[in-house]
Amino acid sequence: MIERILVTGGAGFLGSYLCERLVDEGHDVICLDNFFTSQKSNVSHLLDRPNFELVRHDVTLPVFLEVDQIYNMACPAAPGHYQYNPIKTMKTSVMGAINMLGIAKRCGARILQASTSEVYGDPEVHPQTEDYRGSVNPIGIRACYDEGKRAAETLFMDYHRSNKVDVRIVRIFNTYGPRMHPFDGRVVSNFIRQALAGEDITIFGDGSQTRSFCFRDDLVDAIIGMMNHSDFIGPVNIGNPDEFTIKELAELVIEISGSSSKLVERPLPSDDPTRRRPDISLAKDKLGWEPKIKLAQGLERTIEWFKSINLSDYRPPTP
Numbered sequence: 577m578i579e580r581i582l583v584t585g586g587a588g589f590l591g592s593y594l595c596e597r598l599v600d601e602g603h604d605v606i607c608l609d610n611f612f613t614s615q616k617s618n619v620s621h622l623l624d625r626p627n628f629e630l631v632r633h634d635v636t637l638p639v640f641l642e643v644d645q646i647y648n649m650a651c652p653a654a655p656g657h658y659q660y661n662p663i664k665t666m667k668t669s670v671m672g673a674i675n676m677l678g679i680a681k682r683c684g685a686r687i688l689q690a691s692t693s694e695v696y697g698d699p700e701v702h703p704q705t706e707d708y709r710g711s712v713n714p715i716g717i718r719a720c721y722d723e724g725k726r727a728a729e730t731l732f733m734d735y736h737r738s739n740k741v742d743v744r745i746v747r748i749f750n751t752y753g754p755r756m757h758p759f760d761g762r763v764v765s766n767f768i769r770q771a772l773a774g775e776d777i778t779i780f781g782d783g784s785q786t787r788s789f790c791f792r793d794d795l796v797d798a799i800i801g802m803m804n805h806s807d808f809i810g811p812v813n814i815g816n817p818d819e820f821t822i823k824e825l826a827e828l829v830i831e832i833s834g835s836s837s838k839l840v841e842r843p844l845p846s847d848d849p850t851r852r853r854p855d856i857s858l859a860k861d862k863l864g865w866e867p868k869i870k871l872a873q874g875l876e877r878t879i880e881w882f883k884s885i886n887l888s889d890y891r892p893p894t895p
């Protein structure tokens with residue numbers, strides 16, 4: 577069935593690929609974005625499609641739209657981006673959730689929240705299961721993002737219980753791929769840029785901390801599956817359970833790109849989680865989903881994309 581679908585943050589890394597997939601499926605897609613961390617070029621290829629509409633708007637302000645489904649993706653995701661204006665980050669998560677839940681309530685639309693593995697903070701439980709309540713430092717430099725996303729989950733569940741809003745919550749683990757912001761300061765984009773330029777690869781700390789990296793296409797398959805599941809509301813972990821140390825990631829990027837870059841150590845930022853890996857049993861069971869793309873394969877595709885772009889077309893975030 578053709579749906580009217582709103583994608584907030586639709587010009588971003590994940591949102592733009594999601595819009596592309598939904599437009600290709602024939603839905604009427606409204607992409608809403610304030611371009612804080614994204615470029616119009618991420619969606620310029622969709623502008624002449626009759627079932628695609630681009631709206632410049634900030635989710636912290638109310639908006640009136642009539643839709644059947646909402647993917648609430650608007651929020652800076654990289655530490656450097658969300659720490660740039662931490663108060664705005666918290667507002668985007670909380671006021672953005674309230675405004676979008678208001679539309680869902682008024683229209684009877686189903687609404688999916690792009691939550692995050694960061695709700696688990698620096699986890700004492702490994703791998704992380706959905707029933708683990710997390711270990712977040714509420715006054716640390718990551719709190720604007722982690723606590724903002726936790727508050728958004730609370731709002732989603734309260735609108736669901738109090739107002740019968742049809743909600744879905746996915747907890748996304750580190751995701752990478754083409755169209756990620758090359759200057760977002762995250763580990764995959766930094767390492768690829770550094771490797772291609774032959775610069776030193778900056779390992780924060782000793783590189784023994786771990787992350788589990790999911791390729792963009794696998795991730796978007798899962799969130800579309802979650803949106804269209806008949807009754808499973810989550811929260812559900814979506815990510816790739818293959819876990820790598822940051823040093824292993826650096827070595828893999830060097831090998832695949834054929835780079836001569838050297839590894840250098842830099843100070844570890846505060847509150848940097850020591851390890852992170854999703855338990856995806858619930859996603860497998862409820863959605864029949866698991867990632868298909870291995871890290872080496874996904875990195876090859878991402879490195880090819882980095883080679884194809886002009887870095888001077890990308891700017892740092894602006895308020």
Ligand code: NAD
Pocket residue numbers: 584585586587588589590591608609610611612613614633634635636648649650651652653654657668672690691692693747748749750751752757
């Ligand atoms: P991104 O920064 O590329 O995309 C976010 C988009 O939201 C951007 O286009 C940005 O301009 C827009 N935006 C930010 N604040 C806004 C506001 N106030 N009003 C309107 N638009 C606004 O990041 P992404 O990686 O595509 O992340 C998309 C969503 O997925 C985010 O909610 C993020 O928290 C979540 N997520 C991503 C990851 C990941 O690894 N990429 C992991 C966990 C969760």
Ligand code: UDP
Pocket residue numbers: 654655750761762763764766767778779780781785787822844845848849
């Ligand atoms: N990191 C690193 N070098 C970089 C950028 C990041 O070693 O140039 C580390 C960072 O300290 C963290 C991990 O890589 O341990 C992942 O960082 P990222 O910012 O990508 O995402 P996070 O999972 O921390 O939100």
